[in-house]
Amino acid sequence: MNKSNRRKFIGTAAAVIAVGTAASAMPLSTGKENYPVLHHVFFWLKNPDSKADRDQLVQGVKTLKKIPSIQQLHVGITADTEKRDVVDSSWGVSELLFFKDLAGQAIYQTHPIHLEFIEKYSHLWSKVVVYDIIEA
Template sequence: MNKNYPVVHHVFFWLKNPSSKEDRDQLAAGVKTLAKIPTVREIHVGIVASTEKRDVVDNSWGVSELIFFSDLEGQETYQTHPIHLEFIKNHSHLWEKVIVYDAVHA
C-alpha cells in the first residue's frame, strides 16, 4: 500500500458476458473515468492476467479497480460523487457481480 495514500478501495467486477471483449473494454473505460473524482489519488484498472493456474488464484472476475485515497473522508466523498453515480448508472448493466475490499494501511 502507498503510505501517502493509506486508504485502498479494491473492486472486482464479474461480467454478465465474460466472453465479450467489447463489454470488458467498455467497463474498463468506464472505470477509468473515476480518476476524475478529486479525492482519487491513484487508480489502477486491471483485467485478468494470464498467470499460472494455482488453487489460490481467483481468475473468475473480468475487470478490477484499485483506488487510493488520502483518508476515509475522501473515500466517502467518492462514493456519492456524481461521476461515480454516473458510472454505476451507465455501466451496471455490464456486470453480474461486484465485490469490494476496503483497507487502510496497517
C-alpha cells in the same frame, strides 16, 4: 601532461564535482506516497467472453479518475497466469483506488461521477466484490 590537456582535465573535473555536489544536496524521494486508504473492486461481467463489454467497462472505470479525492487509479483485467488453487481468476475487471483518508473515500462513494458510472455501466456486470483496506 601538456597545458591544453591539463586545462581540459581540470575543467571536466570541476564540472563533475559541481554536478555531484548539486545532486547530493537534493532531497531523496522515498517513492512511497501517503495514500493509506485503498478501495479494491472486482467486477464479474455478465458476458465474460465479450472483449467489447470488458473494454467498455475498463473505459468506464477510467472516468472515475476525474473525482478529486482519488489520488491514484489502477484498472486491470485478469492476468493469464498459472492456474493454482489460491488464484481467483473468475472476475473480469478490477479497479484499485487510493485515497488520502476515509473522508476522501466517502466523498467518492456519493460523487456524481461515481453515481453516473454505476448508472451507465452496471448493465455490464453480474457481480461486484469490494475490499476496503486501510494501511496497518
